[in-house]
Amino acid sequence: MNMPVPKAELHLHIEGTLEPELAFALAARGGVTLPYADAAALREAYRFSDLQSFLDLYYGLMAVLRTAEDFTELTDAYLERAAAQGVRHAEIFFDPQAHAARGVPLGTVVEGIGASLERSEERYGISTRLIMCFLRDESAESALATLDAAKPYLDRITGVGLDSAEVGNPPAKFREVYEEAARLGLRRVAHAGEEGPAAYVREALDVLGVERVDHGLRCMDDPELVDRLARERVPLTLCPLSNVRLRVIDTLADHPLRAMMEAGLLVTVNSDDPAYFGGYVGENFDGVRDALGLTGEQLRELARNSFEASFLEDDEARRERYLAEVEAYQFDGE
Numbered sequence: 001m002n003m004p005v006p007k008a009e010l011h012l013h014i015e016g017t018l019e020p021e022l023a024f025a026l027a028a029r030g031g032v033t034l035p036y037a038d039a040a041a042l043r044e045a046y047r048f049s050d051l052q053s054f055l056d057l058y059y060g061l062m063a064v065l066r067t068a069e070d071f072t073e074l075t076d077a078y079l080e081r082a083a084a085q086g087v088r089h090a091e092i093f094f095d096p097q098a099h100a101a102r103g104v105p106l107g108t109v110v111e112g113i114g115a116s117l118e119r120s121e122e123r124y125g126i127s128t129r130l131i132m133c134f135l136r137d138e139s140a141e142s143a144l145a146t147l148d149a150a151k152p153y154l155d156r157i158t159g160v161g162l163d164s165a166e167v168g169n170p171p172a173k174f175r176e177v178y179e180e181a182a183r184l185g186l187r188r189v190a191h192a193g194e195e196g197p198a199a200y201v202r203e204a205l206d207v208l209g210v211e212r213v214d215h216g217l218r219c220m221d222d223p224e225l226v227d228r229l230a231r232e233r234v235p236l237t238l239c240p241l242s243n244v245r246l247r248v249i250d251t252l253a254d255h256p257l258r259a260m261m262e263a264g265l266l267v268t269v270n271s272d273d274p275a276y277f278g279g280y281v282g283e284n285f286d287g288v289r290d291a292l293g294l295t296g297e298q299l300r301e302l303a304r305n306s307f308e309a310s311f312l313e314d315d316e317a318r319r320e321r322y323l324a325e326v327e328a329y330q331f332d333g334e
């Protein structure tokens with residue numbers, strides 16, 4: 001078997017890597033009772049009708065994440081799996097407000113994830129960045145307070161993002177928070193155009209000044225926006241298996257990825273919440289390859305895009321090294 005193509009993962013919620021077996025192990029350790037008989041019963045509950053039905057289960061299961069060690073273990077488990085799938089660089093989201101709601105301070109989360117990221121290169125051969133997301137169904141004041149609480153940890157946080165329930169929570173709600181993030185020198189991304197309209201993608205660019213759009217799928221409803229995204233080389237972090245599981249599209253064969261590439265968009269393939277959506281980044285690559293009949297050259301473009309879209313500006317030599325690995329890679333049948 002060929003080794004997987006080297007790639008960066010740019011849209012990955014660390015909380016979304018919580019596998020049922022680890023959830024039960026952490027629950028036992030922390031004395032948390034879960035409303036499922038066992039890991040198999042929990043996995044059976046992963047049938048979602050939309051984003052909200054997923055979020056309800058997802059935030060509930062986070063109850064097992066309590067200590068810094070829990071977050072370290074979670075992150076180690078992700079990095080180990082990612083390394084086996086050819087991930088060389090990972091930009092990882094976390095949701096501090098979801099943990100603060102249970103009394104877990106931001107510092108515990110950052111220290112816990114950070115302990116794993118610190119040794120990631122040495123252990124897993126993966127360079128990393130950390131991106132702090134605001135929950136868009138919480139208030140702008142809560143997001144501002146979260147940014148304030150993060151100030152002692154900014155040496156470990158590369159950027160900010162925006163996630164959770166999209167429809168009814170437009171990007172403009174967070175204008176002030178993103179202005180403050182920019183003043184603090186943080187990179188800016190946001191989920192937009194997953195379930196929400198193309199107008200939210202425009203707003204994320206124009207009002208929040210985002211440098212990368214998470215999902216962005218619905219831009220395809222607006223040809224002028226597609227032209228702009230292509231012209232300005234704004235990266236879109238797509239998550240094909242997530243889109244199927246959250247019923248944004250019916251099947252992988254309906255995914256617009258290929259049309260997006262043909263429109264000149266800088267798209268990348270990622271896993272979003274792999275423990276919940278049926279696979280990690282490798283399964284997402286294999287899924288679109290098979291469902292859309294992508295060629296080796298198109299897969300190489302996706303891998304190249306992932307490094308181009310990454311926040312490696314402070315380490316261009318590394319980016320060049322990764323890109324050279326992509327060019328040297330031989331796909332099966334090539």
Ligand SMILES: Nc1ncnc2[nH]cnc12
Pocket residue numbers: 013016051163164165191194242272273
């Ligand atoms: N796909 C997704 N959309 C919005 N918020 C999320 N949080 C975790 N996964 C998410």
Ligand SMILES: [Zn+2]
Pocket residue numbers: 011013163191214272
């Ligand atoms: Zn996401």
